[in-house]
Amino acid sequence: MSLEVALRHDFGPFGLDIAFSVDRPGITALFGPSGSGKSTTISAIAGLLRPDAGRIVVNGRVLLDTERGIVLPPRRRRLGYVFQDARLFPHLSVRSNLLFGWKRAGRPASRAEIDHLVELLGIGALLGRRPGMLSGGERQRVALGRALLTAPEAVLLDEPLSALDHARKQEIMPYLERLRDEARMPMLYVSHAIDEVTRLADHMILLDGGRVAAAGSVSEVMARLDLFPLTGRFEAGAVLETVVGRHDPADALSELEFAGGSLVVPLVDAPPGARIRARVRARDVMLALHEPRDISANNILQVEVAGIRLDEGAFADVQLACGATRLVARVTRRSVERLGLRPGLRIVAIIKAVTVDRRSLSPMGEPPAG
Amino acid sequence: MSLEVALRHDFGPFGLDIAFSVDRPGITALFGPSGSGKSTTISAIAGLLRPDAGRIVVNGRVLLDTERGIVLPPRRRRLGYVFQDARLFPHLSVRSNLLFGWKRAGRPASRAEIDHLVELLGIGALLGRRPGMLSGGERQRVALGRALLTAPEAVLLDEPLSALDHARKQEIMPYLERLRDEARMPMLYVSHAIDEVTRLADHMILLDGGRVAAAGSVSEVMARLDLFPLTGRFEAGAVLETVVGRHDPADALSELEFAGGSLVVPLVDAPPGARIRARVRARDVMLALHEPRDISANNILQVEVAGIRLDEGAFADVQLACGATRLVARVTRRSVERLGLRPGLRIVAIIKAVTVDRRSLSPMGEPPAG
Amino acid sequence: RAQEPVTVFAAASLTDAMEEIGRLYGEQTGHAVRFSFASSSTLARQIEAGAPARLFASASEQWMDYLAERGLIEKASRTSPIGNSLVLIAPADSPLAPQRIDGALDLAALLGPDERLAVGDPDHVPAGIYARKALEALGLWEEAEPRLARADNVRAALALVEQGETPLGIVYGTDAAATDRVRIVGTFPVGSHPPVSYPFALVAGAATEESEALLGYMTGEQGLAVFRRFGFTAD
Amino acid sequence: MLTAAELEALLLSLKISSVAVLCALPFAVGAAALLARPSFRGKLVLDGLVHLPLVLPPVVMGYLLLIALGTRAPLGGWLLETFGIRFMFSWTGAALAAAIVTFPFQVRAIRLALEAIDPGLSAAAETLGAGPVDRFFTIVLPLALPGIVAGAITAFAASLGEFGAIITFVSNVPGETRTLPLAIYTAIQTPGGEAAAARLVVISILLALAGLMLSEILARRVRRLTHR
Amino acid sequence: MLTAAELEALLLSLKISSVAVLCALPFAVGAAALLARPSFRGKLVLDGLVHLPLVLPPVVMGYLLLIALGTRAPLGGWLLETFGIRFMFSWTGAALAAAIVTFPFQVRAIRLALEAIDPGLSAAAETLGAGPVDRFFTIVLPLALPGIVAGAITAFAASLGEFGAIITFVSNVPGETRTLPLAIYTAIQTPGGEAAAARLVVISILLALAGLMLSEILARRVRRLTHR
Numbered sequence A, B: 001m002s003l004e005v006a007l008r009h010d011f012g013p014f015g016l017d018i019a020f021s022v023d024r025p026g027i028t029a030l031f032g033p034s035g036s037g038k039s040t041t042i043s044a045i046a047g048l049l050r051p052d053a054g055r056i057v058v059n060g061r062v063l064l065d066t067e068r069g070i071v072l073p074p075r076r077r078r079l080g081y082v083f084q085d086a087r088l089f090p091h092l093s094v095r096s097n098l099l100f101g102w103k104r105a106g107r108p109a110s111r112a113e114i115d116h117l118v119e120l121l122g123i124g125a126l127l128g129r130r131p132g133m134l135s136g137g138e139r140q141r142v143a144l145g146r147a148l149l150t151a152p153e154a155v156l157l158d159e160p161l162s163a164l165d166h167a168r169k170q171e172i173m174p175y176l177e178r179l180r181d182e183a184r185m186p187m188l189y190v191s192h193a194i195d196e197v198t199r200l201a202d203h204m205i206l207l208d209g210g211r212v213a214a215a216g217s218v219s220e221v222m223a224r225l226d227l228f229p230l231t232g233r234f235e236a237g238a239v240l241e242t243v244v245g246r247h248d249p250a251d252a253l254s255e256l257e258f259a260g261g262s263l264v265v266p267l268v269d270a271p272p273g274a275r276i277r278a279r280v281r282a283r284d285v286m287l288a289l290h291e292p293r294d295i296s297a298n299n300i301l302q303v304e305v306a307g308i309r310l311d312e313g314a315f316a317d318v319q320l321a322c323g324a325t326r327l328v329a330r331v332t333r334r335s336v337e338r339l340g341l342r343p344g345l346r347i348v349a350i351i352k353a354v355t356v357d358r359r360s361l362s363p364m365g366e367p368p369a370g
Numbered sequence C: 001r002a003q004e005p006v007t008v009f010a011a012a013s014l015t016d017a018m019e020e021i022g023r024l025y026g027e028q029t030g031h032a033v034r035f036s037f038a039s040s041s042t043l044a045r046q047i048e049a050g051a052p053a054r055l056f057a058s059a060s061e062q063w064m065d066y067l068a069e070r071g072l073i074e075k076a077s078r079t080s081p082i083g084n085s086l087v088l089i090a091p092a093d094s095p096l097a098p099q100r101i102d103g104a105l106d107l108a109a110l111l112g113p114d115e116r117l118a119v120g121d122p123d124h125v126p127a128g129i130y131a132r133k134a135l136e137a138l139g140l141w142e143e144a145e146p147r148l149a150r151a152d153n154v155r156a157a158l159a160l161v162e163q164g165e166t167p168l169g170i171v172y173g174t175d176a177a178a179t180d181r182v183r184i185v186g187t188f189p190v191g192s193h194p195p196v197s198y199p200f201a202l203v204a205g206a207a208t209e210e211s212e213a214l215l216g217y218m219t220g221e222q223g224l225a226v227f228r229r230f231g232f233t234a235d
Numbered sequence D, E: 001m002l003t004a005a006e007l008e009a010l011l012l013s014l015k016i017s018s019v020a021v022l023c024a025l026p027f028a029v030g031a032a033a034l035l036a037r038p039s040f041r042g043k044l045v046l047d048g049l050v051h052l053p054l055v056l057p058p059v060v061m062g063y064l065l066l067i068a069l070g071t072r073a074p075l076g077g078w079l080l081e082t083f084g085i086r087f088m089f090s091w092t093g094a095a096l097a098a099a100i101v102t103f104p105f106q107v108r109a110i111r112l113a114l115e116a117i118d119p120g121l122s123a124a125a126e127t128l129g130a131g132p133v134d135r136f137f138t139i140v141l142p143l144a145l146p147g148i149v150a151g152a153i154t155a156f157a158a159s160l161g162e163f164g165a166i167i168t169f170v171s172n173v174p175g176e177t178r179t180l181p182l183a184i185y186t187a188i189q190t191p192g193g194e195a196a197a198a199r200l201v202v203i204s205i206l207l208a209l210a211g212l213m214l215s216e217i218l219a220r221r222v223r224r225l226t227h228r
C-alpha cells in the first residue's frame, strides 16, 4: 500500500518540484494556498497532465518514469479521480454513471460490494435519476462512488467539496469519513480549507509555491508554529488524537482522553474507546497562571509553555506541552508580557467545551496496522 | 428615502406572504435559511417575478400595486440589481458594462461621480478588460458598479458573495462597506451567511418559510435567544455598536467603547471616535462568578444575567446585560448549574481580544440623520 | 426476361407524346415501356456512362452525332421520323398582329424598349439552337442576341411568354399548340433553319427483338399518328 | 489566366451571393428570433415557410418566384410600378432567388446561436433599464454573432452553388444572371464542353476553399471578440 | 386521393431520403469528429471536400458522379464487377447522390454539437478506464445526439428536394429514380402539366411540414433524454 510521487514541471512563472510518498490507507491531505500546485500535482498523478520530469509508483507499479520513458495513459493507471465539479455524465442515469468505471475495471467489485458502497454513500434512492436532478452534494457522492467502483489502487480527490455551500459540505462530510475508515487504499485529498483537512485527514502534505513545505501527521503539522502563516491564522490550532472516555448523557457531554489529560466536549456520537481527532483552535485557548475558580469553562489543563512565537500585529502564539500532547494558544502580545510567559513556565490552559463542537471532531477509524 | 414591500405569492408547496419596510440608507439584510423566500422576494421587487398580489413603493413611487393593476416593468423601476452570478455582458468591456445602465439612466451620474465609484470599487485597472478575464471577486465589484451607475433609488443584492470562496469574499467586503457608508439609498442585501450580515448590515429582516420571523437592528435580532435556531448556533452572538477609543500601537491593540463598558481588540484601522460594529460570538464568551486574576484574556466585563435559554444537547445560551448593551454567552448546561447562574445574578464575562478579529469588526459610517 | 420493360431515354419535349405511345404499345403487345425524360444532353451523357437505355429519342441531332461518333448507337437503326416547326409566339392577350417572319421583321420594335425575347438557351437547348440558326439566316441575330431571355429548356421559354414576362418567344409549334395562353404570331419559314428533327436510334448492343419492335412501332403508322396528334410533323 | 467570360461569371457569382446573403440577413435574424421563442401561435407555419426552400427543388422555387414576382404578376407588377424594382432577367432577381433558397441555412444557424444565449443576461439588461428592442440589439445580437457569421458563410457557400432557382426565375443571361453554376451547366450541356466546364469547376472549388479559409479566420476572430 | 404515380414518387422520395441520410450518417459523424479537432494537417482540405457539394451546383455533382461511377468508368465498373453494386439508373444511385449533396448539412450540425461538449467529461471517462474509441461511443456520441438529429433532419429535408444531382446521375425513371422533384419537373415539361405539378408541390410541402413537426418532437425528446 504505497504511493510514491516525484514531479518536476515548469509553467513559466510557476515551477513545481515536489516529492512525497504515502504509505498508508486513509486520507492524506494535499494542502496549501491557492496556486501552490495542488491541482497540478494531482493531475500529473492521474495522467491528465504530463510533467516535464517525474516518477510515480503505486504499489510497486510504475505509472510514470520520464527517465525510462514510461508514461501510462490515465485509463491504465487504476486510480480513482474525483473532480471538483463532479463531472457526472449528464446523459446517463446515476446507476450507469456509477457502473461506468466498474464495467471497465480490471478486477471489478462484486454486486455485494456495490450495494454496500451505494448504501455507504446514501445514494440508493438516486440510482434511477439523471445527474441534472441531483443537488450539489448528491452529485459529489455519486462521483465518489463512481471513482471507487473502478477498484482503484489509490484515490485522488481534487477539492471535492469546494464547490459546495456550507450546508452541503456538512452533509457530505460523514460519507467521506465513513469511506476513509473503510478504505483499503491511500486517498490523496486536495483542499485549501483547513477544517476539511483537520476533520478528514490523518496525514498532510503542505505545499507552498510548488514545493513541499511540510509533511507529517496532521497533529504535528498543525501544531507547528512556524507553519501558522500557511495553515491559516484564525483557524490554526492543535489537533489532538483522543480516545472517547465517559459519556454524561444528562449534561450531554463526553470526555475525550489524550496523552496528558482529558477534554470535556459536547456529547460525541461514538462509543467509549473510539478514536477521535479533536481540533482545538489556538484562538479558543485561554491561559492563566493559576487555576481560576467558578468559571464556566469545563476544561482547565495543566500545561507547560514550550515555545512562544510573536506574530505580527497584536498576536502571539504560545505552544504548550500537556503531557505528550501539544496545544497552541493564540493570545495578545500584551498578555504574554502581562503574565510573564516564558518557555518552561507551568500554567493552565482554559478551554470552553462549546468551542470543540462537532465540526472540530472526527472519528479516526482503526489505528493503522503498522 | 423609503422602500415599502408587501408580497403574496404561491409556488404550490411554498407560499410567500411578507410585508416590511426600509426607511434608511445603508444595508438592510434579508436573511434566512435556504428556501425561505429571499430570492423570490427580491425578484418580485426587481420586477423579474410577478407576484400573485402585492404592493411595492419606493420613495413614494408605486412600482407594483396588484389591486390597482399597476405593474412597472423592471426597466422602469430604477432599482439596481446585483446578481449572485454577476451576469456581466461577456461581449462588452468592463467599461461598457459599467456604462450600460448609466447610458439608460434617467438622471445619469456625472463623470466625476463615475470616476469616484470606479476608484471606490478599485476597478480602474480593469476598465479595458473583458469580463472573461476577471476573477470572481472583480466580477462582482464590476456588477456592483454597473448597478449603482443606473442611479437607482434602491439597490437589491442577491447573495452577491455566495459564489465566491473565502479569500475572494474577504477581498470584496471592504468595498461593500465603503459603498454602504457612502450610499444615499437603501440597499437590500440577501444572504444566508451570518458573518456577512453582521459585518455589513445595520438592520435585518429575518425570513423563515416565506414569513417575516423578525425585523429590527442587527444587534437586537442577533441578541434574541429565541432566534438562535434561525441566526445559526455556532456563529450567533451579539452585535455591539461601539466607538473607537484609545489605540495602543505598541501592543497593536485598540479600545472600543460601548454603552456599558469597553472592549480591547486587535488594532483597528479607524480613528478614535469612529463608529464600529463588533460581533462578539456567544461561543467566545466565558463566564465566571468572580473576576479571575492572571488570565490571558484582555476583557473582563461586569455583567448581569438577563436570561437563560437551555438549548438542546449540551448547550445553554445566557443573555447578559452590560449596562445598556446586551451580550450573549454560549456555555454548557453543566456550567449553568455548577455556577448557579440565574437571572439577576451579577457575574463577569471574559472575552479574549483575539476572538474579536477583523472579520468581526466593521465600520458603521455616519449615524443616520434621523 | 420478357416482362422486363424496354427502357427508352427521351428528350423532355417528347414527354406527353411518348407516354401516350408507350401506353398504346403496352396495351397492344403486353410489353411495358419505361421512359426517362430529361434534356437530350443529360441523357446522351448517361448513355455514354453506361446507362442501360435501349432506345434514345433525342431532340438534337448534335447529341445523337455525339453518341454515334463514340459508337454508342446502332448506326443502322438511326432515323429521324418526326419534325417540328419553329414559331414566334406572344401571350394570348397580346394585341400584336400576326407577322410575316422574314428579314424585314422589326424585332426591336416588337419587343419595345426593354423587353426580352424568350428562347431556349441557344448555347445548348435544341430549340434555342434552331432559333439562333433561323435568326442568323434572317439577319436578325445581331439585333436579337442581347435581348434574349435564355431559358433552361423550351418549356421554360414557353412559360416566360405564358406569364407575359416576355412579349415574344420562339418555341416549337407543338409547345405553342398545347397551351391556350399563348398565340402564334408567325411561323419561321422552313428554309430559315435546318429542319427540326428528332433522331431516334437503338443504343449500341441493344439491337434485340423487343427494342427493334418498339422502335418500329414508334416510327410506324400508329406511332406517327400519335406524334401528329401532339403537333409534330411526320411524313 | 481566366477568360473574359469566366471572370464575368466569377464576379457575378460573388456579387450575387454577397448581396443575397447580406440582404437576407436581417430577415433571417428576425425569423430566427421568432423561432427561438418557446412557443407561439403560427410557429409551425413560420418554421415550415422558412424550411420550404430546403424541401422544394430549387427549380420549383424558381417557378414559384416567377409566378409571384414576374412583372405581370400582381406583386411583381406592383413592385415594378411603385418602386421600379424589376427582378426578371436581372442580377437582383438572381440574388433574390439565391437569398430565398439559402434562407433556411441562415435561420437554422442563427436560431441555434440565439437559443444558446443565457436568458439571465437579458434579464440583467432589463434591470439596467434596457427595453426589448434595446436588449435585442445590444445584448442578444452581439452574443449571437458567431452563429450569425457561421450561418452567413454557409448561406454564401450555398449561394455560390445555387443553380435551379436562378435559371428558372431569371434565366441564363450572360453578364447579368449567368453565374458560375449556370456557366458550368451551359458548358456541360454543349457537346465537347467538358474542358470548359472543368475549368469552371476548378474556379468554383478554389473560390470555395478561399471562402472557407476566410470563414475560419473570421469565425475565430468573432469568437475572440465576443467571448473571453 | 393520390394517383398511383404520385404515391410512387412520394414513397420513393421517402425511401431515397431515408437511406441517403442514414447511410451518410456514420461518415458525417466521422468527418465532423475529425473537423472538431483543434487542428491537423489536411484539415482545410477535408473541410473543403465536405463543403464541395454545397458550393458546386448539384448538376455538377451529378455529372461528377456519372463520370466516376458510370458502369463504363473504372471505379463504377470495378464496383459492378466485384460487388455487383450498380448505382446507375437505380434508386441506390439516387440515394448516393442525395447523400453526397446533403452531406455538408449533417457535418456542420454534428460538428457544432461535438464542439459544444465539455472536454472535461471525456477526461473523466478516461480516468474511469475508457479508451478513445470507448469514450467516443459512450460519452461523446450520446451527448452530441441532439445535434446529430438536427443535422439528419436538415439533410433529410434537403434530400427530399434534391433534383439536379439525381436527374443528372441516375436519370428520371418512374418507380426507380423519379422522386417528387423529378416528377414535378416531368409534369412541368408537359404542356398543360401545371396542375399536376401543383399537386405534387402541395404534396411536397405537406411532407415537409409533417417532417418538421416530427423533428420538433424528436428533438425535444432527444434533448430531454440527454440532458437534465
Ligand SMILES: Nc1ncnc2c1ncn2[C@@H]1O[C@H](COP(=O)(O)OP(=O)(O)OP(=O)(O)O)[C@@H](O)[C@H]1O
Pocket (backbone or CB within 6 Å): A011, A014, A032, A033, A034, A035, A036, A037, A038, A039, A040, A041, A192
Ligand atoms: N495550463 C497552465 N498553464 C500555465 N500555468 C498554469 C497552468 N495550470 C496551472 N498553472 C499555474 O500553476 C500554478 C499552480 O496551479 P494549480 O492549479 O496547481 O494550483 P492549486 O494549488 O490547485 O490552486 P487552487 O487552490 O487555486 O486550485 C498557478 O500559478 C497556475 O497559474
Ligand SMILES: Nc1ncnc2c1ncn2[C@@H]1O[C@H](COP(=O)(O)OP(=O)(O)OP(=O)(O)O)[C@@H](O)[C@H]1O
Pocket (backbone or CB within 6 Å): B011, B014, B032, B033, B034, B035, B036, B037, B038, B039, B040, B041, B192
Ligand atoms: N419558479 C418556481 N417554481 C416553483 N417553486 C419555486 C420557484 N422558485 C422558487 N421556488 C420555491 O420557493 C421557495 C423559496 O425559494 P427562494 O429561491 O426564494 O429561496 P431563497 O431563500 O432564495 O433560498 P436560497 O438561499 O437557497 O437561495 C423554495 O422552496 C423554492 O423551491
Ligand SMILES: [Mg+2]
Pocket (backbone or CB within 6 Å): A038, A039, A040
Ligand atoms: Mg486547484
Ligand SMILES: [Mg+2]
Pocket (backbone or CB within 6 Å): B038, B039, B040
Ligand atoms: Mg436565493
